[in-house]
Amino acid sequence: MIWRCRDVVHDLTDRVLVMGIVNVTPDSFSDGGRYLDPDAAVERAHRLLADGADLLDIGAESTRPGSAAVPPAEQWRRLAPVLARIRGDRPDAVLSVDTRSADVAERALGEGARVVNDVTALGEPAMAGVVARSGAGLVLMHMRGTPETMQRDTTYGDVTAEVASYLESRLAAAEAAGVRRECVALDPGIGFGKSAGGSLELLARISELSASGRPVLVGASRKSFLARLTGDDGPPEGRLAASLAAAAIAVWQGARILRVHDVAETVRAARVASAARRAAR
Numbered sequence: 001m002i003w004r005c006r007d008v009v010h011d012l013t014d015r016v017l018v019m020g021i022v023n024v025t026p027d028s029f030s031d032g033g034r035y036l037d038p039d040a041a042v043e044r045a046h047r048l049l050a051d052g053a054d055l056l057d058i059g060a061e062s063t064r065p066g067s068a069a070v071p072p073a074e075q076w077r078r079l080a081p082v083l084a085r086i087r088g089d090r091p092d093a094v095l096s097v098d099t100r101s102a103d104v105a106e107r108a109l110g111e112g113a114r115v116v117n118d119v120t121a122l123g124e125p126a127m128a129g130v131v132a133r134s135g136a137g138l139v140l141m142h143m144r145g146t147p148e149t150m151q152r153d154t155t156y157g158d159v160t161a162e163v164a165s166y167l168e169s170r171l172a173a174a175e176a177a178g179v180r181r182e183c184v185a186l187d188p189g190i191g192f193g194k195s196a197g198g199s200l201e202l203l204a205r206i207s208e209l210s211a212s213g214r215p216v217l218v219g220a221s222r223k224s225f226l227a228r229l230t231g232d233d234g235p236p237e238g239r240l241a242a243s244l245a246a247a248a249i250a251v252w253q254g255a256r257i258l259r260v261h262d263v264a265e266t267v268r269a270a271r272v273a274s275a276a277r278r279a280a281r
């Protein structure tokens with residue numbers, strides 16, 4: 001299983017990638033405001049790379065439930081200095097830009113980003129062309145509605161079947177618009193328009209999203225459905241143990257990319273889960 005991200009080709013046949021999160025935002029659900037300052041964001045990026053991140057996902061817009069869209073110009077004002085400095089220090093680092101704006105994605109690709117993480121799965125019509133022209137990796141995620149509206153209706157008949165069929169259709173749309181199939185990864189969008197039970201069910205049934213042969217990315221890190229299960233009512237930073245359990249389940253189920261806040265710990269959890277998966281064959 002190959003995931004092509006411009007000049008970097010990941011062979012994920014027997015490998016799991018850990019994607020470290022850098023939120024250059026004032027309001028992200030777990031670390032809002034901590035890395036809005038470019039110096040803090042760059043330092044965070046270096047820390048995550050040193051901790052073993054295979055790639056970094058850098059975003060300037062929170063998509064937590066209820067959040068409003070951030071204009072592309074403001075996203076770029078936050079991202080530009082951070083991308084430029086990381087690229088200057090570490091041109092080898094694989095950088096992903098977490099944006100639903102084709103304009104922001106195009107600018108980030110111009111600064112050397114190798115992946116576009118689009119939580120709207122090509123909601124902006126111009127996005128597919130931007131990604132296709134660059135040969136970048138593309139993450140297509142399932143979400144119902146927008147971050148502002150997504151938690152209004154979280155009922156599904158069969159959440160896993162609906163998500164799988166949506167992702168198949170977005171993969172087909174991406175290919176029809178010129179994106180190479182081997183550049184695409186699929187993501188069920190844990191917490192995006194799902195109840196806590198729906199998120200848990202998706203996590204438990206990730207293997208059912210693998211029919212297309214594309215790598216599955218899972219973002220369960222610190223999310224609120226974990227706190228519902230553990231009964232913790234503290235801040236999201238306290239959800240490490242629960243997040244590691246979710247990461248191990250995801251890998252055991254065949255996920256190939258883990259989007260996480262706690263990289264050093266997840267690298268170790270993923271190694272154990274990957275080794276167990278190989279031993280079970």
Ligand code: HH2
Pocket residue numbers: 021023025027028029030059061062063064098117118119139141187189190217218219220259
């Ligand atoms: N989750 C978040 C943001 N982007 N992208 C993908 N592909 N999958 C996810 O599960 C996902 C995502 C939410 O996490 P975070 O970035 O920490 O929070 P916020 O959106 O509040 O910035």
